[in-house]
Amino acid sequence: MNLAAPHIGFVIAAYAIAFVVIAGMIVVTLADYRSLKKALERLATRARLVRDTES
């Protein structure tokens, strides 16, 4: 790729936007998984506490 070619800025911008969008989709999906797992773990801990208190 010739970085001195005319209109090269459009090519770089296109790849930068695609990178940001794809990285964003990956990060959001993984962050969502982490928060859901944490919420489920919190619920399980609470349920265990309730069980221990009752028994």
Added chain:
Amino acid sequence: MQNYANPTHFLRLVRALLPVTAALTAVLFAVGLYLALFVAPADYQQGETVRIMYLHVPSAWMAMFVYLVMTSAAIGTLVFRHPLADVAQKAAAPLGAGFTFICLTTGSLWGKPEWGTWWVWDARLTSVLVLFLIYLGIIALWQVIEDPGKAARLVAVFTLVGAVNVPIIKFSVDWWHTLHQPSSVFRMGGPTIAASMLWPLLIMAVGFTTLFLTLHMLAMRNEILRRRLRRLSMLAADGAAPLSIVAEPAE
């Protein structure tokens, strides 16, 4: 197939497949980007701007492919009442919107140096913009209806109506005179692109497809966990959450 209607079985399948699809995506992107940026020649007319094609075309294919996946899932929801169909629908919509956004923005960035304009209201560009708005509408519908079952049925109907737009996108360049060029890969008589450009394009297209499969499986796993969390939170609020269910492993 029916076996994987059980979310727990499906999560087990996801756990086995994810490393394979993720690794395949990384390899395909590495090879595809290397070929697209450093091996494929510049176009004799467009020069280096032709390299936008290696993002624009695969993302355009994915924009339509994801919608076809959602349409199949919508049929699964309405006809077969498959428990994972509405999960698949919901998980695919943001990904489809993402690919369509990449298609629109890279197309605009390609159009400016080649056509002299960022945007024209021609049939191809407008129908892809409509697809993007349909994706946003579907995401909004999922957000505003609280009951996932009701939302799934409504979204399924909306998705099936919106499917009319997919053949319009595909054939818009044949049915109307547009500024956008006609198909040059999937056409009667074979591709019109030189092999040195076609191979990087196809590798990038397969890479985008495996990327979607990976993200779709991850997003479906998230949606299954979200529904489990919702169900358990409601049970816990009623003071009836059985520990065996709450303590069920997350994946």
